[in-house]
Amino acid sequence: MANQETEAFKTRVLFVLAHLEEGEITSYGELARQAGNARYARLVGQILKKLPSDTHLPWYRVVNSQHRISFTEGTDAYARQKVKLEQEGWIVVGQKLMQKEAP
DNA sequence: TACAGGGCGATTG
DNA sequence: GCAATCGCCCTGT
Numbered sequence A: 001m002a003n004q005e006t007e008a009f010k011t012r013v014l015f016v017l018a019h020l021e022e023g024e025i026t027s028y029g030e031l032a033r034q035a036g037n038a039r040y041a042r043l044v045g046q047i048l049k050k051l052p053s054d055t056h057l058p059w060y061r062v063v064n065s066q067h068r069i070s071f072t073e074g075t076d077a078y079a080r081q082k083v084k085l086e087q088e089g090w091i092v093v094g095q096k097l098m099q100k101e102a103p
Numbered sequence B: 001t002a003c004a005g006g007g008c009g010a011t012t013g
Numbered sequence C: 001g002c003a004a005t006c007g008c009c010c011t012g013t
Helices: A004-018 A028-035 A038-049 A076-087
Strands: A090-093 A096-099
Touching (some): A004 A028, A004 A038, A076 A090
């Protein structure tokens, strides 16, 4: 990390993430914006990437602005995220994410 | 110290 | 709706 500003940013990102309701998703950019810096979307990815595998944080509720899973299809992380999302009412087709009850 | 890479975003064709 | 391009900022080697 470079300074305490980014440290604070990370903290806020985790905070916002921890407060996401079940069935609700957000994007990296949105998360970054809520944490105070819209440009740090990329950093959000870095942060989530470093989270421990046993974290309680719903990192899988975060997708990119295209409503797509950023992982490559077939990877372990991709599979985990897909499963988690499907358990919360989402459908993942390829890398596209959509609501199960959406019209 | 320097450089390439990364779970992205927004814009344009 | 998809692909290409540019911009942004931290991390790891």
